[in-house]
Amino acid sequence: MQYIETILPSLLAGVLVTLKVFVLTIIGALPLGILAGLGLKSEFKIIRWLLNGYVWLMRGTPLLLQLIFVFYGLPLINITFDRLDAALFAFILNYAAYFAEIFRGGFQAIPIGQYEAAKVLRLTPWQTQRKIILPQVIKNVIPPVGNEVINLIKDSSLVYVIGIGDLLRAGNIDAARDVTLVPYILVGVIYLLLTAVTTIGLRRLEKYYNYYR
Amino acid sequence: MIELKNIKKSFNGRPILDDINLTINDGEILAIVGPSGAGKTTLLRALAGLGDIDSGEILLDGKPFDPRSSDLKNNVIGVVFQDYNLFPNLTVWENVTLAPKMVLKMTKTALENEIKPILTHLKLAGKEGLYPFELSGGMKQRVAIARALAMKPSVLAYDEPTSALDPSMRTEVSNLLLDLKKDGVTQIVVTHDIELADKIADKIFRVNAIS
Structure with a gap:
């Protein structure tokens, strides 16, 4: 117990970094994903083609590779990021691709009649999206987006490879120094707590959106 | 004509x-x-x-x-669609007033004065806060009519x-x-x-x- 108390501060510092990567990735990737999702059903072929290429690239290669590529690869052609920026750049681009596919499906599930009703009421396309389409899409995509959000909590540990001091790294350092399993177990418990809290939050959100069907 | x-x-x-x-x-x-x-x-x-x-x-x-x-x-032309196409995420009142508010730029008072009578006339008074899924087919149709009429x-x-x-x-x-x-x-x-x-x-x- 005393040992746990001694390593807890370093683990909590790691949690903060993990949460930072998590929150900033969500903030960046969600809006980008919505826009890309809209773009995937654009009437312009070139936009669809580019976005499909982007989604393919991001979903078709390991996030770990993308992370390494951004932080260790890009400096070779004189594009350098500091560690956190590199992590966020890779994570946001990667997660936005997954969100884009989810939102594309969400937009496609809205019946055409909703757009037509808005049109005969003379609402502009922007008003239609904001007041009618997006609120319905958001309700529909909460479960799949929630899946990705839970994944992201765990994926955030990949920043380990570019030397960011997240939760996993903090635990690993403690375990190596003190030759004990305890830090790993604690790290696991903390991840479980984080996903539990997120799951409850997502359930609440789903429930909130149940005010209509 | x-x-x-x-x-x-x-x-x-x-x-x-x-x-x-x-x-x-x-x-x-x-x-x-x-x-x-x-x-x-x-x-x-x-x-x-x-x-x-x-x-x-x-x-x-x-x-x-x-x-x-x-x-x-x-x-x-106001249109009442075959399956009404009400907006499921909006209440009866919001369905009917959304376009008058955003497109015709009607004020809150004008909405109260002009839209309320339409709803009353269509026997929808008291249903303003309901969502479409809570309405019967006939009620949905009357909301669709009210929504179209609200745009004059x-x-x-x-x-x-x-x-x-x-x-x-x-x-x-x-x-x-x-x-x-x-x-x-x-x-x-x-x-x-x-x-x-x-x-x-x-x-x-x-x-x-x-x-």
């Missing part, structure tokens, strides 16, 4: 509307009847600006207008107003339309229900399937 002149439309070379000429006078109910696939809905969609025509002209009080233009002065259209057009309802509701629908007629609302009813058309229409226009 709305006039349609020489309206033509074909899909993949197959004529759907073949030289339609038609006049709707103010305060009249015009029924457009015909078998499925004869172009009734195509005609209604063209009037509502949801589909285009190949040739012909639509006149409002003698002046040409383009239902597809987003210009507000072309806000002529010159003409109210219905696509198959009885088809999504229980047959026992037919009398209710025809009474409702005749009621609105008394208020001076000009109405176009697209229907395959000849009996309904006979009962309510001042004029019946038949579109025939072109073979």
